[in-house]
Amino acid sequence: MTGTTPFEMTDARWNSLRKSGDAHKHCYGHAVIVSGPAGQGGAARLAARGALRIGAGVVSVVCNKAAVPEHAAQLNAIMIKPYSTQNDILACFRAIRPQAVCIGPNLGLALPSQVLLSQTLMLGIPMCIDADAITLLADTSITLPTILHPQSVLTPHEGELRRYIPQAFATTSCRVSLAQSAAAKAGCVVLFKGSDTIIAAPDRAPLIVSSKHYKNASALATAGSGDVLSGFVTGMLARGFDAFEAAALAADLHLRCAEQFGPGLIAEDIPEILPQILR
Template identity: 50%
Template sequence: MGKAEGHKYNHGHALILSGPPHHGGAARLAARGALRVGAGVVSVGASGEAMAEHAARLDAIMLRAVGDGADLAGALQDKRINALCLGPGLGLDARGKALVGAALDQSRGEPRSTVLDADALTLVAADPALFAALHKDCVLTPHAGEFARLFPDIAEKLNAPATIGPAYSKVDATREAAKRAGCVVLFKGPDTVIANPEGRCAISAAVYERAAPWLATAGSGDVLAGFITGLLARGLDPFSAAQTAAWLHVECALSFGPGLIAEDLPEELPKVFRKLGL
């Protein structure tokens, strides 16, 4: 996690796509998370109408005009952009859907590491073609509601009362979902489960001495999506990026304590890194 050498582009360029004007907070939270976790460059991609709002709120984070899917495809000609995040505050309109389609389009060659969260998950759940376009460098970060939209049959099995043992668990559900999606799935909650399509699985539990109920605050999931995107930009593989981000997310909450709001999470990272000796 330490930054031993190199210039900013050696630490990756993360692009966070934002949605309509007046809904930019979630994307800015994700961008701040990506920057604090160590991506060398972070940009927010916004439509023309949303640029002024972002410009008034961003300094170290750069801004790039991304009006539609073609603009995103154009931006991705820049191979230094090595991680994408779509979903936080993206919206469910035609532009949001076109951006998710362009992000997942593999016809340009090597697929980009891509975090799909929030509205992007709802869009993927509603469109079989988008679901089919998911690839091994994607990370899906559903909460329970989004998980049920994406994998209704798996959620039904998970939520059914167990009549004979062993019960079908959140670990079973997340592994099955990752296999079906063909990518890493991070199923959020106090008992966050991360699985990859090959069956590898990790649990990031925020319970007992690691209980962090303050994480149940608007926007904390957006910051987690940003942490994962930043770690992907830094070159971690999807499973390691998701696992490390989930652990750091809880560490930041524990370090800050009660009263936490989403904005505090990225700002707590330097303290957590110092404690780790980085």
């Protein structure tokens, strides 16, 4: 694709994913996934599982106390951190002190979700911003803080990106240009999902992570696969990876998981096949 450099999984990149025998879990960061309303937490759990498998030392799901039973029934190694109201979410985060946060998967668009996003953006730490969070940021009728930390990643599909930068879509259909426009607006990295995924940043030449060499890439067209991808990104941000590198690695590993598993893949399979890829 014109204007991009193809991503290459080098030995150095494989080695960067390894853990050291001299380190403990807190050396690999605390990743937090913000859950949506009660009864809508599946996307957060998928992202949390992705963050844990990619190597974050500790992973927590932050949720409203009403959602604790559904998460507790399905999570073991992943901790659950409840809050009572959206207004005390910052106190919850201060107690956890995460290195990275994921917000957006099935977050919802109602007022409580807007408050939750606003409070989370105020943390000013690396974030993966996905799905409903991107749609809320695109809504000019509400006022939200800007993305404060440049080591953050937006992970839109085309519909979400179209809402975020409608003017750019009115002038071009070039996916590279669109990703670059979004990165300039957000002030951080953009992972523009598609058969050719574009990784763009305000100050870097874009990368392309192509699916053309993976015959099973189409298996990723399944509900929840994007949530796992966001978890991969968040886990690497928590580990201290550069945001641009984390986005590119996550997109590549996501494809490799689909290729390894093959037809019949569902989102829950993606984190579970990742250890085979890493080995």
